[in-house]
Amino acid sequence: MMAHSRNSSSGDGKQVLSLPFGYRFYPTNYEVIRYLKHKILERELPADIIPTIDVYSHSPDQLPLDKFKYGVAGEWFFFTTCSPGGLPTRDGYGYWSPTGLPAEIDLDQRIIGFKQAVDFYWGQSPDGIKSNWTIDEYRLNPDQLDGQADETTQAKVQNLVACRVRTSQ
Template sequence: MASEGQALNVPVLLAGYRFSPNNDDLIVYYLKRKILGQQLPADVITTTDVYASSPDKLPLDDFKGGVANEWFFFSTRSKDDNIIALDGGYYAIDPEGAGPITWEGKVVGYVKTLNFYQGSSPNGTETEWMVEEFRVNPEFVPINNNRSTQEKIENLVACKISRVQPEPEWDTTTKPKESKQEEDLGDGYLKSSGDNSRYIMHDLAHFVSELTLEWSHNFDDSRSERDELQVIDSLRPHQSLEKLSVTTYGGTVFPPWIGDPSFTKMVELKLYDCLKVTITGILPILRQYLSINALDEVKEVSAETN
């Protein structure tokens, strides 16, 4: 058994899982437990001084198992100054990126956002790098007159480093050979004449709440199971996804992210006329309901309820 102040660690994430927690989960299940020396759900967040260098020079490779362009570290809390000067640049606080973090109706912590600029303040050039710094609410952590715990509450934070990419664009120069042209159907739809597929993303922002994927209803020899699997796998949304609908998908399997239990916000999954799919074990991760229509080759659908 670990002594007080010594954290118990568990193996890194299992294959196929990605680490991208909600803000409240990061504070409740990781930062608070780190402060108290308790076991973490997964040993994926290392400790480094985030503000010792520019973000591109941090040991980003030490963080494994996350989603693209996101890295998490425990770090010493930043200074309260609006500007933090570094070699070759500086961090500046974004006033709109600060606020409380709530969990089960309680304020469990706070977040502030810092954008990284190249050059010298106040004439630097904003880059694509940003840091979200999470600190725990002292009232949420039992201190019990422990000075070490008090110091950690004051100084230890969890940082999410992001490299913000430009808005996605449909690149007509890299289409598959069989795809001749794409037609704008309006309301966000794109139809490709070559692969007989069409799909809609209701919101192309980082946090997509609803995603609808729809292919042609014509299951002929022109369709490629491999290509359709690549398409649906490349459209993996953020774990904040709440509703997913897939219609007339022609692959034999779904990508790993469909049914991934890390999608804790999911309340609706609809699968229509996915005639070739064998699907197992999706029901246990859903909160409310699942709609399945015409999965002709389903071999097992199981669910457990308390």
């Protein structure tokens, strides 16, 4: 559901989003890919509310979840660099590891992006204990740029992802 939001300017010139009472940020897979594409192409976002952090360097209990304020309970959105593929977090308490194969995200019979589940495990690989924390990692399909991207933009497509961090607590 699209909601009209009110934006006001903070003291530092940034736009501050003010959602109507009762509304939450709960995008579809397509909408997450759309936000990611806007971020990669440095276009104005429909609502600039998704912070950029280094998600994969943190254990779940160290993630700055308070930086995302507009979602539903148990879900947070961030932009970050690609997953490390099972490398340990900086704090050494565990690791994020991809689960299964990426799923295609289609719109009008075109693949616009991909969604990959990434689970957190406490301990050291490969003997870690699976936690109740999962990231849905969204990647833009490079074909969405119609071959018009310069090297910098192509690198962003390869390295920048959107993440929906979830817990089943």
